[in-house]
Amino acid sequence: MEVAATRQAGSVSKKLVEKGDKHSKKRILAAIWRGCLQVKLINWLDALGATLSTHVDKPGAYIGCLKSGEVFSEPTHKWYDPGWWKFGPFPVNMPVIDDVSTGSWFIGLQVHFAAPHGPQHFVFQGLVLSVESFHPEGSGIFPHGRRINNWSGAELRGFHVVHNSNGGKWKLVRVCCDFAFHSREIRFFHKKPVQIFNYFTDQRAATAVEVTKDRNGVDQVVLRNWRGASARVSLHGGQVLSWRTDQGEELLFTSSKAIFKPPNPVRGGIPICFPQFGNCGSLEQHGFARKKIWAIDQNPPPFLQHNDSNDKVYTDLLLKPSEEDLKIWPHSFEFRLRVCLTVEGNLTMISRIRNINCKPFSFSIAFHTYFSISDISEVRVEGLETLDYLDNLFQRERFTEQGDALTFESEVDRVYLSSSDVIAVFDHEQKRTFTIRKEGLPDVVVWNPWEKKSKSMVDFGDEEYKQMLCVDGAAIEKQVTLKPGEEWTGRLELSVVHSG
Numbered sequence: 001m002e003v004a005a006t007r008q009a010g011s012v013s014k015k016l017v018e019k020g021d022k023h024s025k026k027r028i029l030a031a032i033w034r035g036c037l038q039v040k041l042i043n044w045l046d047a048l049g050a051t052l053s054t055h056v057d058k059p060g061a062y063i064g065c066l067k068s069g070e071v072f073s074e075p076t077h078k079w080y081d082p083g084w085w086k087f088g089p090f091p092v093n094m095p096v097i098d099d100v101s102t103g104s105w106f107i108g109l110q111v112h113f114a115a116p117h118g119p120q121h122f123v124f125q126g127l128v129l130s131v132e133s134f135h136p137e138g139s140g141i142f143p144h145g146r147r148i149n150n151w152s153g154a155e156l157r158g159f160h161v162v163h164n165s166n167g168g169k170w171k172l173v174r175v176c177c178d179f180a181f182h183s184r185e186i187r188f189f190h191k192k193p194v195q196i197f198n199y200f201t202d203q204r205a206a207t208a209v210e211v212t213k214d215r216n217g218v219d220q221v222v223l224r225n226w227r228g229a230s231a232r233v234s235l236h237g238g239q240v241l242s243w244r245t246d247q248g249e250e251l252l253f254t255s256s257k258a259i260f261k262p263p264n265p266v267r268g269g270i271p272i273c274f275p276q277f278g279n280c281g282s283l284e285q286h287g288f289a290r291k292k293i294w295a296i297d298q299n300p301p302p303f304l305q306h307n308d309s310n311d312k313v314y315t316d317l318l319l320k321p322s323e324e325d326l327k328i329w330p331h332s333f334e335f336r337l338r339v340c341l342t343v344e345g346n347l348t349m350i351s352r353i354r355n356i357n358c359k360p361f362s363f364s365i366a367f368h369t370y371f372s373i374s375d376i377s378e379v380r381v382e383g384l385e386t387l388d389y390l391d392n393l394f395q396r397e398r399f400t401e402q403g404d405a406l407t408f409e410s411e412v413d414r415v416y417l418s419s420s421d422v423i424a425v426f427d428h429e430q431k432r433t434f435t436i437r438k439e440g441l442p443d444v445v446v447w448n449p450w451e452k453k454s455k456s457m458v459d460f461g462d463e464e465y466k467q468m469l470c471v472d473g474a475a476i477e478k479q480v481t482l483k484p485g486e487e488w489t490g491r492l493e494l495s496v497v498h499s500g
């Protein structure tokens, strides 16, 4: 690409071209390089689309492409590249890629979903590693020949592409590189996130809030961030049923025997226990909120403290008591729940409960989070050391936690009291750690039914206790009391870090 063409594309200012010093030359070359990458990527999308169409049965299939074989096989093609497509699992073991020379480029893709939108609709996220060299005599894109020896440290971030189902054209939504990668010879853009270009900038396409129906006709809201992480929230119980990383990995457990038909509570995800936790009260076990059909709140009142909508995809749900509920719990309330998915893929649940009655009421609440784990005997919970807890297996008797961290070898059913606001669940086998950050939720429930109890639950597999652990942010020991007109806010943020 010529400087003139780059100028025309608006990437380089006239002033910069005229300046002609070393610094401005470097900037011009960088702009040309970006322009080349842009054109190359756009040209590449159709080829990519065609290739992906043959892989629809493998959502989450990965494609690695680098110049070690044929990429554009047509020698007359402008971007003819005597390289080959490489298909394989991703992340590719970087050091194994030994055929990387300056001027080559590589794309890793994570295909997130195809099925809900038909075979022609993919959303994928990719990593562009393009080897940059500002060689002044560069022909084509840049001269080949140098090798990168150190690939470590590159991060999977990058760009996001959606297929425009109307026009049948591929749209490059956003290209943004934030690799922290350096080697002596090679430089990858920037240390800080740099948006290389925004071709068809359409953030609404990149992030999505979609309402679908489940098998029982109940609405579910699917949240998807631009990196491809997702969460699914059912109006049945206002219950988060799925939380997935941008790699498509499910982080919440749901039993294979779960009963989804309302008003049964669903065994898995994050049921909300409200206005009562457990069976200590006049209401049914864990209150009625988890059995009710919530509504989508079209006009939620503004938040006074946190504005949890910046850079996030979210949905607002609302529960108001029915006539029936008022007969068993005579308190008018509005329970507003905002479920957010952050750019990083964290799941945030902000609850606001308002007393709209003329007399005070008290409630307890728990976000009964079923974490998906590899094996209960490999898991450790930190953040509960030395705390007092009420043991449901001993008629809620009070004990003090003695161990350094909580590990599991039998049934556990406890309410830890007044914990710190950060709890961590380490899954050694899976090499991932969940972090629970909470506000307004002083207590933590830890529950695993173990073998015997599992067998007595109709909606739970006999062996499934090995794959789940409930760790809930909760307010149980000291009930929350609201005077007429008062509002309580609780906030829970779940994040996950992989260590392997």
Ligand SMILES: O=P(O)(O)OC[C@H]1O[C@@H](O)[C@H](O)[C@@H](O)[C@@H]1O
Pocket (backbone or CB within 6 Å): 265, 278, 285, 286, 368, 392, 413, 414, 445, 447
């Ligand atoms: O079966 P449910 O009503 O969903 O409750 C599951 C468990 O939830 C826990 O939080 C309770 O402490 C346990 O006692 C209970 O067994």
